[in-house]
Amino acid sequence: MKTTRKRAVRRDVPLTPKRLAQLLAVALPALSAPAVQAQISIPGADNPHAPGIGIKNSNIIVQIVKPNDAGVSHNQFLDYNVGPKGLILNNGVTTSNTQLAGQIGGNERLGGQAAKVILNEVIGGGRTKLMGPTEIAGSSAQLIIANPNGITADGASFINASQVKLVAGAPGFDANGNANSFDTKGEIAIEGSGLDARGVARTDLIARTLRVNAKLQARQLVATAIDGNVKTDGDKLTYTLAQGTSRPEIAIDVSQLGSIHANAITLIGKGSSVGVNVAGRIEAIAGDPVVPKTRGLVSGGGITIMGSTGIVKDGGADGDVRLVGDATIDGTVAGSAVTMLGDAKIGKGGVVTASDKLLVVGPNSAGTALANDGFVRAGEVRVVGSTRNSGTLRGDRSVSLTGNAFVNEAGGLVSSGGAVDIVGGTYRNDGKIEQNAQFPDGGNSGGGNSGGGNSEGGNSEGGNSEGGNSEGGNSEGGNSGGGNAGGGNPEPSVPGLVADTNHANQPGVDVKNGVPVVDISKPNGSGVSHNRFMDYNVGPEGLVLNNSTKTVDTELAGWIDGNARLGGKTARVILNEVTGSGKSQLKGATEIAGESAQLIIANPNGITANGARFINASQVKLVAGTPSLDANGNASRFDTKGDIVVAGDGLDASEAGRLDLVARSLRVDAALRALKLAAIAGDGTVTYNGDNSAFRLAQSPNRPEVAIDVSKRGSIDAHDITLTGNGSDTGVNIDGAIRATRAAGAGLDGNVTIAGGSRIGGTVDGESVQLLGGAEVGRDASVTARDALSVLGGLKSGGTVTAASVSVNGGTVNTGRLTAYGRFATNGGLRNDGTLTTAFASVNGGASNTGTLSVEGRLGINGGLTNGGTIEAETINVNGETTNTKRLFASDALILNGKTTNTGHLVTDGTLSINGGLENDLEVRAKSVSVNGGATNTGTLTALDRLAVNGGLTNEGTVEAESISVNGGATNRGSLTADTRLAINGGLRNDAAVHAETISVNGGVFNAGTLRGDDRIGINGGIDNRAGARVSSGGVVKVNGWVDNAGEIEQYVKR
Secondary structure: OOOOOOOOOOOOOOOOHHHHHHHHHHHOOOOOHHHOOOOOEOOOOOOOOOOEEEEEOOEEEEEOOOOOOOOEEEEEEOEOOEOOOOEEEEEOOOOEEEOOOEEEOOOHHHOOOOOOEEEEEEOOOOOEEEOOEEEEEEOOEEEEEEOOOOEEEOOEEEEOEEEEEEEOEEEEEOOOOOEEEEEEOOEEEEOOOOEEEEEEEEEEEEEOEEEEOOEEEEEEEEEEEOOEEEEEEOOEEEEEEOOOOOOOOEEEEEOOOOEEEEOEEEEEEOOOOEEEEEOOEEEEOOOOOOOOOOOOOOOOOEEEEEOOOEEEOOOOOOOEEEEEOOEEEOOEEEEEEEEEEOOEEEOOOOEEEEEEEEEEEOOOOOOEEEEEOOEEEEEEEEEEOEEEEOOEEEEEEEEEEEEEEEEEOOOOEEEEOOOEEEEEEEEEEOOEEEOOOOOOOOOOOOOOOOOOOOOHHHOOOOOOOOOOOOOOOOEOOEOOOOOOOOOOOOOOOOOOOEEOOOOOOOOEEEEEOOEEEEEOOOOOOOOEEEEEEEEOOEOOOOEEEEEOOOOEEEOOOEEEOOOHHHOOOOOOEEEEEEOOOOOEEEOOEEEEEEOOEEEEEEOOOOEEEOOEEEEOEEEEEEEOEEEEEOOOOOEEEEEEOOEEEEOOOOEEEOOOOOEEEEEOEEEEOOEEEEOOEEEEEOOEEEEEEOOEEEEEEOOOOOOOOEEEEEOOOOEEEEOEEEEEEOOOOEEEEEOOEEEEOOEHHHOEOOEEEEEOOEEEOOEEEEOEEEEEOOEEEOOOOEEEEEEEEEEEOOEEEOOEEEEEEEEEEOOEEEOOEEEEEEEEEEEOOEEEOOEEEEEEEEEEOOEEEOOEEEEOOEEEEEOOEEEOOEEEEEEEEEEOOEEEOOEEEEEEEEEEEOOEEEOOEEEEOOEEEEEOOEEEOOEEEEOEEEEEOOEEEOOEEEEEEEEEEEOOEEEOOEEEEEEEEEEOOEEEOOEEEEEEEEEEEOOEEEOOEEEEEEEEEEOOEEEOOEEEEEEEEEEEOOEEEOOOOEEEEOOEEEEEOOEEEOOEEEOOOOO
8 A cells, every 4th residue: 555645844933922932042042141132022913013023944034014115114123133043034025045044935924025125123122232144035125223222233244135224223204105314312332243244235334322342344334423313315314413412422432442344434423522533443445355145236445434414425435534523543544545624633553544645624723633643654645724743744745734833743753755845833843854755665664653853953954944943943034934945835735725815805714614614705796706815726625615695504514604795695606816826726526605606716827626526506617817807897808828637536517507618728637527518728818708708819829739638538528518729739639538418408419519620539429519620530539429520621530430410611531430321521522541431422622532432322522533442322423533443333323524534343223424535444334324525445334225425436345235326436446236226426447346236337437357237237438348357237238438348248147
């Protein structure tokens, strides 16, 4: 008898609270005393946010609740903890394979829809402990764990989570059901085995305080420690401090045992004493860390440490460190570029290193921006504000210290591989200053001072200017020379912002939250606020131009007071003019607070944009020149003097309605972005009438060799681009990329206009492109117009030119690939040694071709044609002489109005019409051929239908046609054949073979060859038939005239 055994089916069994408590004792291994309480408990079944709990292979499985319309599954717990074996959140609508528990069944509570966000909120009174991995089964989702009592991570990690938020606070929701607001209440602590979030694209830590006492690893980390509210919108984070509450003494504390390692790090801390305290190590690692089972987007490396109300848009740039607010560093901070906006205190054990640049900007003139007792090293060191140094302050390339006071205490070392530039008020040096120092290769040594003793007299050789540091005091003349060798201060890499006090109605300059704020002057009757500066520069921290009459919230500096200088009236135009001798460097954002306005920055010494962008500006004009106001007070005229350079991190004016660049010369070595761009470069005067401009060359111009130069590293992206250059050699040179795209909502059509003559070695791309003054396109270059390309002044191209239509006024030379999907027209002639493809072509001025010229429709050439390549069209019409040595083909008709010389293939499937005579040495073939002016043939001349020659025919090759008519006589030394009728008006000399069905000769015949007419031969004028020659007909041979026959004449030949 056969026995059948049923296999037991194992199910994910829902648990009652009693059963759960029994199983948790088995599922969770023995823990240390504080962790014995680790458990998950849920509210009663009447709570709609209560999830289900199951267990599989000793692993706890949480059956999360059905998501709302925003995709948020909101689960509430009385207690929420994760033990070392981990926890599974079931987001699978069907069976899923998990790393922790193997295969598990689908979650029926989801209702067939997986969650995008899993929010686990603790409503009980216990702290959350995360001591193992949390895995999301099924579809990946964002995980939020919110507990106002606090969270401890001690061995925490995450599997299959797209993003993780740990919140020591209570969540809030917007009208659509998104969990986007959190009130901070408790503390997050990283202890013991730490937190490993390298398998997650982004990790957010939101709390009142954050303590890092162990290793914290992530890809992109954003940590916010404030007493207040945090709102999130994608990668954008907004925080608001609570009013009337006591702040923690230290908001974020990285102890000696703690460390943070990530690609991108943002730390936002606001404490009553210190925002961020670093006694351990913070490290930004560029590139991807090696992690198991990574998911999601990987950001670049960087650190941002902040301590004031504001907005954070992303997690930082590659390798950057940014501190906003007061910071105390007794540990290590390392990055490629370090920016400290606020008072920075580096303790004796503190180390700050930047492979590129260090910038420290103090919040006010009274405080000490940098107090260094440790080790600081960067490629370039710049401090704006007072400096006190007793440690090592080293710049491999340069050191620039600008502030009210500089104190280098005994044992302190300030050293530079280039210049040490010290500018300010009080100056005291009891330590050592080195310029042009030689540093050994390799990394930064530990945090002590290297060679911290004093040289004789307190200064090392070359440290200060001659007579520089009298005992205990300043150098002769106060601060003249301020610590530079050999007299004179070299211009620092990013000079300051200094108002010109020699003029009335001057602006006010202040600092708010580490950001310079300019209270602009009162506007005139035309709404122009004219502000004059001795130095005008924007650092990485940015600049705010205050155009508000009341308190206003700014993106860069937070809340600022209204500008009393405005007199209650905001400006329509902000004109910032530089009257000093220094070049302006724009390395950060310029924000107009309050009412939007047009911004004009005018500096005749020149302007460099390296990371410049603009906020709340209706239009921007950067002018390397001197402004003039018209009778109404409008800034409408500019005399160009200096250069504008776009370098490094480039120029982004895409938030302004229009960007104008006015200079003697413009060089673009980086990315330039704008909504609408108009650039004018030349030695002269630019006058504006609204958005319209006119350029007038100076009377004795000193033209730059190249007026506008876009290098290989440079690019211009906008929705409308106009470049006008006036150079001695080239107006506009483009080795980089120019791209214009249509923006229908802004009414911009994606046009590119380049005036003044251009040389293109890179890329020009637009909806329509105008090249005024001629253009030269290099071999590796490309010009693309999705609509029309218009060239005034001639086009020479060795690259790729593509457009819907191409119009050239001034002649075209093409050695590359030129494609016009519609019409191609050139006025001034065409030379094509490359490939030219178009639907219709019109050439005025003659054409020369050694390449391939392909026309889908009609090709019209006025001025003659020389072809040594391939030309194909439906119809070809040449008005002028034609010389063809290769292939000239027309599928419909070939019309040549001029003398035609052919040593190649002259072919059409339709009618060939030649007015001016034909000389053929190879092949002429057509359905019908009409030649006016006579024909000489030493090759093959073939007409499938009719051949008509007016002016006589000389044949030493082969002539074949259905019928042949010759007006003017014929000489044949080859083969002359007509399938039907051969009619010659003017006599015939035949030394070879003539054959037709009927032959009619009006003018007499000299025959030394073979003359055969299958039906009839009629000769009006006599015949001289030489010995050995033969005249034959299948019908009659009728001669009206004399007959001289020494050969053979047969009237009838039987066939």
